[in-house]
Amino acid sequence: MADIVLDKVTKSYPDGTVAVHGIDLEIADGEFIILVGPSGCGKSTTLNMIAGLEDITSGELRIGGQRVNDKAPKDRDIAMVFQSYALYPNMTVRENMAFPLRLAKMDKQLINQKVEEAARVLELTSYLDRKPANLSGGQRQRVAMGRAIVRSPKAFLMDEPLSNLDAKLRVQMRTQVSRLQKQLGTTTVYVTHDQTEAMTLGDRVVVMRAGYIQQVGDPQTLYDSPVNLFVAGFIGSPAMNFLPVTLESGLLRSPLGDLPLSDRLGSVLSAADAPRKLIMGIRPEHFEDARLVEGTDGFTFTAPVDLVESMGSDKYVYLNVDTRGGDTPASTDLAELAADAGGADLPEQNGLVTRLSAESRVREGADARVWLNLDKVHLFDPSTGTNLTLREEVAAG
Amino acid sequence: MNAKLKWGLLDAIVVVFALVPVLWIVSLSFKTTATLTDGNFIPRDWTLENYRTIFQTDQFVRALVNSIGIALISTVIAVVLGTMAAYAISRLDFPGKSLLVGVSLLIAMFPQVSLVSPLFDIERQAGLFDTWPGLILPYITFALPLAIYTLSAFFKQIPWDLEKAAKMDGATQAEAFRKVIAPLAAPGVFTTAILVFIFCWNDFLFAISLTSTEQSRTVPVALSFFTGASQFEDPTGAISAAAVVITIPIILFVLFFQKRIVAGLTSGAVKG
Ligand SMILES: Nc1ncnc2c1ncn2[C@@H]1O[C@H](COP(=O)(O)OP(=O)(O)O)[C@@H](O)[C@H]1O
Ligand SMILES: [Mg+2]
Numbered sequence: 001m002a003d004i005v006l007d008k009v010t011k012s013y014p015d016g017t018v019a020v021h022g023i024d025l026e027i028a029d030g031e032f033i034i035l036v037g038p039s040g041c042g043k044s045t046t047l048n049m050i051a052g053l054e055d056i057t058s059g060e061l062r063i064g065g066q067r068v069n070d071k072a073p074k075d076r077d078i079a080m081v082f083q084s085y086a087l088y089p090n091m092t093v094r095e096n097m098a099f100p101l102r103l104a105k106m107d108k109q110l111i112n113q114k115v116e117e118a119a120r121v122l123e124l125t126s127y128l129d130r131k132p133a134n135l136s137g138g139q140r141q142r143v144a145m146g147r148a149i150v151r152s153p154k155a156f157l158m159d160e161p162l163s164n165l166d167a168k169l170r171v172q173m174r175t176q177v178s179r180l181q182k183q184l185g186t187t188t189v190y191v192t193h194d195q196t197e198a199m200t201l202g203d204r205v206v207v208m209r210a211g212y213i214q215q216v217g218d219p220q221t222l223y224d225s226p227v228n229l230f231v232a233g234f235i236g237s238p239a240m241n242f243l244p245v246t247l248e249s250g251l252l253r254s255p256l257g258d259l260p261l262s263d264r265l266g267s268v269l270s271a272a273d274a275p276r277k278l279i280m281g282i283r284p285e286h287f288e289d290a291r292l293v294e295g296t297d298g299f300t301f302t303a304p305v306d307l308v309e310s311m312g313s314d315k316y317v318y319l320n321v322d323t324r325g326g327d328t329p330a331s332t333d334l335a336e337l338a339a340d341a342g343g344a345d346l347p348e349q350n351g352l353v354t355r356l357s358a359e360s361r362v363r364e365g366a367d368a369r370v371w372l373n374l375d376k377v378h379l380f381d382p383s384t385g386t387n388l389t390l391r392e393e394v395a396a397g
Numbered sequence: 398m399n400a401k402l403k404w405g406l407l408d409a410i411v412v413v414f415a416l417v418p419v420l421w422i423v424s425l426s427f428k429t430t431a432t433l434t435d436g437n438f439i440p441r442d443w444t445l446e447n448y449r450t451i452f453q454t455d456q457f458v459r460a461l462v463n464s465i466g467i468a469l470i471s472t473v474i475a476v477v478l479g480t481m482a483a484y485a486i487s488r489l490d491f492p493g494k495s496l497l498v499g500v501s502l503l504i505a506m507f508p509q510v511s512l513v514s515p516l517f518d519i520e521r522q523a524g525l526f527d528t529w530p531g532l533i534l535p536y537i538t539f540a541l542p543l544a545i546y547t548l549s550a551f552f553k554q555i556p557w558d559l560e561k562a563a564k565m566d567g568a569t570q571a572e573a574f575r576k577v578i579a580p581l582a583a584p585g586v587f588t589t590a591i592l593v594f595i596f597c598w599n600d601f602l603f604a605i606s607l608t609s610t611e612q613s614r615t616v617p618v619a620l621s622f623f624t625g626a627s628q629f630e631d632p633t634g635a636i637s638a639a640a641v642v643i644t645i646p647i648i649l650f651v652l653f654f655q656k657r658i659v660a661g662l663t664s665g666a667v668k669g
Binding site: 014051052053072073074078079080082084086087088089090099100103104147151 | 490563566569572576577580581
């Protein structure tokens with residue numbers, strides 16, 4: 001077991017692509033850390049550099065305090081689980097799991113014992129003599145995990161290990177991976193493009209974008225205090241709502257109406273460099289049916305209801321509000337998020353997603369009076385994407 | 398149903414068209430000299446005399462040795478070099494890669510006959526004319542592109558992740574190749590070896606142009622010089638027998654080759 005430190009690590013590929021731009025990251029001993037971000041943001045590249053499968057162009061990588069930039073993968077004592085599982089098709093499950101131990105010239109009997117033990121933990125005992133071709137996806141995935149855990153390495157690296165499984169199995173395996181990691185207490189770096197996986201699995205989550213780290217933190221911090229538009233939009237499902245707002249004569253002019261400036265927002269906007277056109281971010285759960293919160297501080301508006309999805313525990317209500325009104329400030333962050341969401345074939349949304357209590361009586365087709373918790377809204381600078389509200393909170397202590 | 402019948406008929410015609418000459422030569426090889434020209438498809442007078450004759454002639458036995466030796470050596474060298482080149486081409490990005498692929502494609506396409514006279518002159522000068530190396534060299538030249546092509550197709554089928562996984566499991570580059578990649582590539586290497594061997598074995602053009610004596614003549618060439626036991630005897634029966642003898646290894650290879658169903662070999666390595 002060991003800690004892993006990335007110190008200004010950069011990767012440029014021979015064709016000139018800079019996949020990772022000088023990232024700094026300290027992964028504590030025994031920590032379960034998740035690298036998350038849209039496809040192509042450099043997660044695999046980062047992982048492969050830690051593994052030693054890709055050279056580090058500049059910067060330093062230390063494992064257990066030791067510089068390992070120039071060490072071959074086999075001398076780093078790290079195990080890796082691949083998205084494709086990469087099982088050796090000509091070997092049985094037993095031989096697959098024994099392979100790293102055989103390479104380490106371990107005693108035959110000890111090998112057997114370790115393989116059986118790993119197989120028991122992963123419930124693979126009855127498949128030990130099968131070839132990978134005769135296993136289901138979930139079993140193959142477990143064999144890949146088994147091959148990683150048998151030799152008790154210093155760290156595990158996993159590159160989207162569950163993305164080839166169907167949704168239900170993925171959820172099951174997610175808990176299994178999590179439990180296994182807790183049990184073994186081995187430092188683990190886990191790559192995924194799925195924010196749900198990131199939020200549920202890790203001790204800490206690293207959000208990456210285009211080769212840069214956007215934010216590092218525990219899942220709740222990322223959710224509550226995203227540092228910029230990108231993180232705000234990437235983390236959370238359904239995603240945060242974004243609205244264009246304009247500061248005019250002490251009011252925030254928004255598609256919902258003119259919002260009064262609370263003390264919190266006022267202090268943000270009084271900063272000298274605050275722009276007049278902003279993007280406001282509101283999470284779905286920070287709306288409520290106005291009827292249920294009479295008298296509470298906040299802002300109330302009326303909007304036509306497009307769709308109601310009842311989840312039993314609460315209701316997702318889609319409101320017809322033009323969130324992309326004529327003068328929406330251009331933001332590269334939002335464009336990129338939209339492109340990423342497009343990948344999951346969601347039609348681009350114009351409207352508000354709100355999560356209201358189950359007791360809410362709003363109906364499809366009718367107008368609803370909706371309350372908005374102004375204390376929870378975020379304001380972003382459209383040109384840089386920075387979360388201005390967060391800056392103020394941090395400054396306020 | 399109708400379409401099936403049509404295709405079946407078409408297939409049958411093609412097969413018959415291809416097989417009749419072969420069967421004809423087999424039939425000839427079992428006929429006695431007297432009945433050679435009787436035009437019967439099935440010999441009236443069966444004999445093994447022709448086979449006995451050819452194995453008693455030095456000329457044929459010597460040519461058989463040459464054929465086997467030259468084809469084997471060329472195959473081994475071409476496959477070893479081809480494996481390394483194909484591995485590099487399918488796995489590495491190096492400057493001049495596309496040039497290398499292009500040039501080897503060019504060589505494979507080059508009309509061999511246009512090289513015969515220059516090669517003749519070069520080999521005369523270099524003292525390679527009418528020697529084993531004199532044939533082995535051009536065979537390797539033309540077999541290599543073939544080997545590289547078939548082998549790189551095989552290597553490309555092997556998921557690269559397997560090699561990475563082997564390295565993560567503690568293998569050196571050499572161990573990863575030997576213990577993981579090589580066993581998976583073996584059927585491909587074997588298939589390529591058969592193709593290259595058949596190419597060398599069947600060659601007539603180089604063999605007739607670059608040899609002049611029994612010392613390095615291969616069977617296809619020796620056949621054309623066959624005279625029969627005496628000068629006045631019709632050598633057709635003997636030629637037919639010899640032709641049958643050199644076809645047998647090819648038939649065996651092809652039968653064996655068919656058994657190797659190569660696709661599906663890597664199935665199960667990745668998500669299925
Ligand atoms: N071998 C390579 N050569 C050149 N560019 C590469 C190579 N591998 C990845 N890239 C580029 O580097 C970027 C990051 O890739 P990757 O780390 O695989 O992303 P992720 O795993 O986050 O989807 C991408 O833009 C990709 O096109
Ligand atoms: Mg990736």
